[in-house]
Amino acid sequence: MEFGVWSKGLTALAVDCLVLGVFEEAELSGEARSVDAASGGRLKKLLERGDFVGRSGDTLLVADLPGLAAAHVLLTGLGAAKQFQRKSWRKAWAAAAAALARTRIKSCAVALDRPQAKELDDYYLGRAVAEIASGAVYRINDLKTGKKQPPAALERVLAGPVRKAAAAARGLTHGAAVAAATSVQRDLANLPGNICTPRFLAEQARALAARHTGLRVRVLDEGAIRREKMGCLLAVAQGSAEPPRFIVLEYAGARQAQAPIVLVGKGVTFDSGGISLKDPPGMDEMKFDMSGGAAVIAALTFAASLRLRLHLVGLVAAVENMPGGKAVKPGDIATSASGQTVEILNTDAEGRLILSDALHYSRRFHPAAVIDVATLTGACVVALGHHHSGVMGNDQALLRELQDAGVRADDRCWPLPLSEEYAEQLKSNFADFANVSGRDGGAITAAAFLAKFTQGMKWAHLDIAGTAYQSGTNKGSTGRPTPLLADFLLKRAGR
Ligand code: BES
Numbered sequence: 001m002e003f004g005v006w007s008k009g010l011t012a013l014a015v016d017c018l019v020l021g022v023f024e025e026a027e028l029s030g031e032a033r034s035v036d037a038a039s040g041g042r043l044k045k046l047l048e049r050g051d052f053v054g055r056s057g058d059t060l061l062v063a064d065l066p067g068l069a070a071a072h073v074l075l076t077g078l079g080a081a082k083q084f085q086r087k088s089w090r091k092a093w094a095a096a097a098a099a100l101a102r103t104r105i106k107s108c109a110v111a112l113d114r115p116q117a118k119e120l121d122d123y124y125l126g127r128a129v130a131e132i133a134s135g136a137v138y139r140i141n142d143l144k145t146g147k148k149q150p151p152a153a154l155e156r157v158l159a160g161p162v163r164k165a166a167a168a169a170r171g172l173t174h175g176a177a178v179a180a181a182t183s184v185q186r187d188l189a190n191l192p193g194n195i196c197t198p199r200f201l202a203e204q205a206r207a208l209a210a211r212h213t214g215l216r217v218r219v220l221d222e223g224a225i226r227r228e229k230m231g232c233l234l235a236v237a238q239g240s241a242e243p244p245r246f247i248v249l250e251y252a253g254a255r256q257a258q259a260p261i262v263l264v265g266k267g268v269t270f271d272s273g274g275i276s277l278k279d280p281p282g283m284d285e286m287k288f289d290m291s292g293g294a295a296v297i298a299a300l301t302f303a304a305s306l307r308l309r310l311h312l313v314g315l316v317a318a319v320e321n322m323p324g325g326k327a328v329k330p331g332d333i334a335t336s337a338s339g340q341t342v343e344i345l346n347t348d349a350e351g352r353l354i355l356s357d358a359l360h361y362s363r364r365f366h367p368a369a370v371i372d373v374a375t376l377t378g379a380c381v382v383a384l385g386h387h388h389s390g391v392m393g394n395d396q397a398l399l400r401e402l403q404d405a406g407v408r409a410d411d412r413c414w415p416l417p418l419s420e421e422y423a424e425q426l427k428s429n430f431a432d433f434a435n436v437s438g439r440d441g442g443a444i445t446a447a448a449f450l451a452k453f454t455q456g457m458k459w460a461h462l463d464i465a466g467t468a469y470q471s472g473t474n475k476g477s478t479g480r481p482t483p484l485l486a487d488f489l490l491k492r493a494g495r
């Protein structure tokens with residue numbers, strides 16, 4: 001998709017469609033007024049008749065208004081003018097973009113008013129226009145046979161009204177890059193577990209690295225993983241016929257000497273639970289258990305595509321968790337790469353096991369910060385639902401930074417209290433500690449486990465179990481938390 005900015009002359013603009021906002025009071029917003037005047041009051045008449053009432057989420061497509069270069073006008077509801085906020089604008093544009101994606105309309109100009117929305121400056125406008133447009137035309141890479149749904153026709157979107165065209169243009173560029181990275185995550189995560197295996201994930205990382213300058217990749221196979229003594233990762237992998245892979249991505253957009261930010265992703269390509277087998281309902285959704293790994297791969301492509309001045313390392317521990325004859329059993333003890341021993345009381349708590357070895361691996365880079373991303377616990381979904389990812393760690397400034405990035409990116413996370421007491425729940429009589437405790441505070445005890453491997457490093461953990469994908473009729477990857485990570489990286493790069 002191609003993006004740009006429009007500034008003046010909406011009525012003479014050579015696009016297929018003008019997207020205009022209507023408040024619930026059936027009031028035309030500023031931009032719509034000029035269009036209405038040019039068309040001889042047709043829009044006003046339409047509102048007076050009650051054909052469109054401006055409810056948030058509603059849209060109405062009108063064709064062939066006189067006095068306009070554009071053949072179509074798409075009205076979209078901004079909700080009540082008094083309650084207008086950034087969210088109302090987003091919802092209005094998202095509804096409009098979704099409606100446009102179902103038509104043959106190829107180009108449009110976004111001309112929604114945004115009164116006193118200070119978090120909706122020209123830069124943010126550009127970013128949201130691009131991100132939302134790209135999200136609306138995204139199609140799941142499904143394996144349906146028969147007639148394919150044609151791709152959306154929308155290929156050119158102009159953002160406005162803006163005062164600072166340069167800021168908006170910068171926002172559009174960043175937004176398009178965020179959207180492209182988000183699609184990388186979604187495409188990988190939506191694939192079934194029989195296609196997206198650890199080896200496949202590694203190949204995809206290789207292919208993406210080949211397409212992005214400055215991005216390099218190294219893949220550790222089972223032998224190399226063994227030489228790294230990643231006993232916890234191998235314990236998870238041993239029940240599967242699919243061999244594990246450990247993917248190391250590096251993006252050197254800054255002096256190599258600069259301490260890197262290390263992103264660590266959980267790449268469980270299918271989580272059956274292992275011997276601690278999961279219940280059948282919804283087990284198919286455990287193909288999304290590599291979403292964190294996909295987000296890490298996506299984040300590195302994002303940095304490379306914008307040539308951010310950053311030194312980044314991405315680590316993805318890719319395994320399948322299966323109950324084979326050689327599978328790890330409850331009570332088995334594994335030795336992690338850090339040398340610490342772990343009693344595996346529940347083989348379904350596999351994410352923390354593979355992450356522990358990946359987090360330990362990150363030490364060799366002497367990182368400025370380590371952030372792991374994982375669909376780690378059902379308990380996090382219980383605690384926060386599907387709106388916020390959980391965030392925990394050992395550095396308050398880093399946690400704040402991630403929270404702020406989430407707000408700006410509309411991909412929020414919320415802190416859970418990782419205080420010392422939680423680690424006590426992991427006591428074991430047989431090893432240094434166990435991989436699970438009871439149900440209570442499960443999202444936090446999982447983080448407390450990870451904390452045993454990150455001492456001395458600035459570390460944060462994002463639990464995306466409730467946010468990375470949707471269930472039900474809209475089942476599919478959301479692409480979260482790629483927008484959050486992208487925003488974090490933009491800020492770190494000073495962009
Ligand atoms: N991948 C799951 C976590 C998960 C659950 C993600 C639901 C998305 C939705 C993870 O490996 C897991 O199984 N965690 C267990 C931990 C428990 C055994 C301590 C869980 O949350 O039940």
Ligand code: MN
Nearest residue numbers: 271348349350
């Ligand atoms: Mn599990």
Ligand code: ZN
Nearest residue numbers: 268271289351
């Ligand atoms: Zn899992």
